[in-house]
Each structure stands twice: as structure tokens, then as C-alpha cells.
Amino acid sequence: MKNMRKIIYYVASSIDGFIAGVNEDVSGFKATGNGVQKYLDDLQEFETVIMGRKTYEFGYKYGLQPGDPPYPHMNHFIFSDSLVLDNAKSNVKVRKRDLQEIHKIKKDSKTDVYLCGGGTFAGWLLENELIDVLKLKLNPLVLGNGVKLFGDSKKSYQLDLRSSEPFEEGLIINSYNIEYII
Amino acid sequence: MKNMRKIIYYVASSIDGFIAGVNEDVSGFKATGNGVQKYLDDLQEFETVIMGRKTYEFGYKYGLQPGDPPYPHMNHFIFSDSLVLDNAKSNVKVRKRDLQEIHKIKKDSKTDVYLCGGGTFAGWLLENELIDVLKLKLNPLVLGNGVKLFGDSKKSYQLDLRSSEPFEEGLIINSYNIEYII
Numbered sequence: 001m002k003n004m005r006k007i008i009y010y011v012a013s014s015i016d017g018f019i020a021g022v023n024e025d026v027s028g029f030k031a032t033g034n035g036v037q038k039y040l041d042d043l044q045e046f047e048t049v050i051m052g053r054k055t056y057e058f059g060y061k062y063g064l065q066p067g068d069p070p071y072p073h074m075n076h077f078i079f080s081d082s083l084v085l086d087n088a089k090s091n092v093k094v095r096k097r098d099l100q101e102i103h104k105i106k107k108d109s110k111t112d113v114y115l116c117g118g119g120t121f122a123g124w125l126l127e128n129e130l131i132d133v134l135k136l137k138l139n140p141l142v143l144g145n146g147v148k149l150f151g152d153s154k155k156s157y158q159l160d161l162r163s164s165e166p167f168e169e170g171l172i173i174n175s176y177n178i179e180y181i182i
Numbered sequence: 183m184k185n186m187r188k189i190i191y192y193v194a195s196s197i198d199g200f201i202a203g204v205n206e207d208v209s210g211f212k213a214t215g216n217g218v219q220k221y222l223d224d225l226q227e228f229e230t231v232i233m234g235r236k237t238y239e240f241g242y243k244y245g246l247q248p249g250d251p252p253y254p255h256m257n258h259f260i261f262s263d264s265l266v267l268d269n270a271k272s273n274v275k276v277r278k279r280d281l282q283e284i285h286k287i288k289k290d291s292k293t294d295v296y297l298c299g300g301g302t303f304a305g306w307l308l309e310n311e312l313i314d315v316l317k318l319k320l321n322p323l324v325l326g327n328g329v330k331l332f333g334d335s336k337k338s339y340q341l342d343l344r345s346s347e348p349f350e351e352g353l354i355i356n357s358y359n360i361e362y363i364i
Contacts, residue, residue, distance in 0.1 A: 014199075015316075015318060015320075015331070015341070015356075016198075016199030017196075017197065017198030017199035028338060028340065140340065140343045141338070142339045142341065142360075143338050144336040144338050148198070149197070149198050149324075155324075156203060156210060156323070156324060156325050156327075157323070158210065158322065158323055159322035159323060159324065160352060161348070161354070164346070164348045164354050166343070170343030170358075171343075172343070172354075174320075174354065176197075176322055
């Protein structure tokens with residue numbers, strides 16, 4: 001039976017494709033309004049979250065303790081070849097960056113899988129054709145520099161727009177399927 | 183009397199902020215559908231177009247003859263410190279990159295001014311707070327590399343979303359005012 005769980009990259013971006021500014025500054029992104037609330041509500045649907053090390057450690061700035069889950073109701077898989085978390089909670093696991101691990105997580109998850117943050121890790125997943133859906137919280141913002149949506153990936157992909165919805169404060173949430181050439 | 187003509191940067195972009203791919207490849211952008219038609223219709227409203235040299239010369243690939251106007255109904259101002267056009271048509275003029283020239287064109291135009299193409303020239307205008315409106319034809323496309331929306335500009339700007347409209351083939355046209363800090 002084909003596993004139908006999807007990996008959903010649900011992320012805030014500037015109109016020039018940055019998910020954070022210099023020094024991971026996200027102060028230019030909208031933090032309030034019904035679009036942000038929609039995103040927070042949507043997150044409740046996920047049982048599983050995957051992220052890279054930098055995204056996990058970004059949480060430390062906001063008081064996250066090493067080993068704790070940023071999303072208490074989800075199972076966390078942090079992808080890193082170097083990170084060590086002593087006393088990690090039972091729903092926080094570190095995994096080596098390995099395609100088989102990703103497939104296993106998709107297979108085991110009871111829900112679609114939330115790809116949190118991105119940049120380098122998202123670029124790696126994209127180039128391995130493992131991101132199924134991109135939900136872009138398009139912020140009314142030019143950043144000019146910072147962390148790119150797909151890190152250092154230089155590859156080009158066509159998308160299929162499934163929905164586009166404007167919210168308060170100029171936020172638009174666009175949902176795209178990624179069209180990998182088969 | 184305050185001159186109320188606006189400079190409108192009306193441009194196609196990938197979701198990662200590129201207006202063309204490597205070697206100015208624009209084959210991934212939508213060339214058909216009612217969103218493209220909307221753009222072409224909107225262009226009829228402009229009497230004046232400004233662009234950089236690279237954008238003008240890009241037209242040569244599609245049969246434009248040096249000195250001819252890509253938009254016959256508009257007055258063209260090509261900004262370059264090096265370009266020489268012999269036998270230019272009367273509605274095609276080359277101007278040095280000078281802020282006073284931009285102000286004069288705004289002042290003299292009977293309509294808002296269309297900023298065509300962009301990249302380097304758009305970045306220069308942006309950093310001089312001379313782009314009033316950004317009309318983004320957001321294409322369902324990741325490019326990964328190529329010509330950036332604002333060239334090498336690294337500066338950050340907040341935008342004010344005025345309208346967002348989805349069209350056929352996954353194209354969305356978003357209209358933003360640029361919020362310069364006064």
C-alpha cells in the first residue's frame with residue numbers, strides 16, 4: 001500500500017524568498033492577525049514535525065530548553081549529524097540526515113508531516129523531491145538578505161497553486177503542490 | 183503642487199524572488215491565461231516606461247531592433263551610462279542614471295510610470311525610495327537562481343498589500359504600496 005502521508009512545508013516568507021533576515025531576524029514578519037491564527041490552528045492537525053538543527057536551536061532564543069518540544073502535542077524529529085540532546089523528552093528525537101529516516105517518519109506518522117522552518121534542510125528535502133506541499137505565508141515584506149526559503153538549493157521547480165487566501169495585515173497564504181518531473 | 187504620478191514596478195516573479203532564471207531564462211513563467219491578459223491590458227494605461235539597459239537589450243532576443251520601442255504607445259527612457267542607440271525612434275531615449283532624471287520623467291508623464299523589468303535598476307530605484315507601487319505577478323515557480331527582483335539591494339522594506347487576485351494557471355497578482363520610513 002502506498003503511503004499517502006505528505007510532507008508539508010508551512011512557512012512564512014518575504015516576497016523575495018527569505019524566511020528570516022540577517023541573524024535570523026524575524027521581526028519584520030506578521031505575528032498577529034487572522035492569518036497567523038489560521039496557521040496556528042492548522043498546526044494542531046499535525047502529529048509529527050521535522051526540522052533542521054538551526055530551526056530547533058532558533059527556539060532557544062525564545063526560551064526553549066534543549067531537549068524540550070517546541071510543539072508539545074507533536075513528535076519531533078530534529079535532523080542533524082552533530083546535535084546531541086541530553087535528557088531529551090520522549091517526543092524529541094535527533095536523526096541523522098538520511099533519506100530512509102524521512103521515509104520511515106512519513107510511513108509511521110498518523111498525520112501529514114509538518115516541515116518547520118527550513119532553509120538548508122528544506123533545500124535538501126526539495127532536491128530529494130520529498131516536499132509534497134508548500135504552504136507559503138507570504139508576508140508584505142522585502143527582506144533583501146537572510147535565510148533563503150530553500151537554503152542553497154539552486155534548482156528550479158514548477159508548482160501547482162491549489163489555494164490562495166488573503167488575511168489581515170497583508171498576509172496571504174498560498175498552498176502549492178510541487179511538481180516533480182516523473 | 184505635489185506631483186502625484188507614481189512609479190509602478192509591474193513584474194513577474196518566482197516565489198523565491200527571481201524575475202528571470204540563469205541566462206535570463208523566462209521560460210518557466212506563465213505566458214498565457216487571463217492573468218497575463220490582465221497585465222497586458224493594464225500596460226495600455228501607461229504613457230511612459232522606464233527600464234535599465236539589460237532589460238532593454240533583453241528585447242533583442244525577441245527581435246527588437248536597437249532604437250525601437252518595445253511598447254510602441256509609450257515614451258521610453260532607458261537608463262544607462264554606456265548604451266548608445268543610433269537612429270533611435272523619437273519615443274526611445276537613453277538617460278544617465280540620475281535621480282533628477284527620474285523626478286523629471288515623473289513630473290512630465292501624463293500617466294503613472296511603468297518600471298519594466300528591474301533587477302539592478304529596480305534595486306537602485308528602491309534604495310532611493312522611488313518605487314511607489316509593486317505589482318507582483320507571482321508565478322507558481324521556484325527558480326533557485328537568476329536575476330533578483332531588486333538586484334543586489336540588501337535592504338528591507340515593509341509593504342502594504344492593496345489587492346491580491348488569483349488568475350488562471352496559478353498566477354496571482356498582488357499590488358503593494360512600499361512603505362518608506364519618513
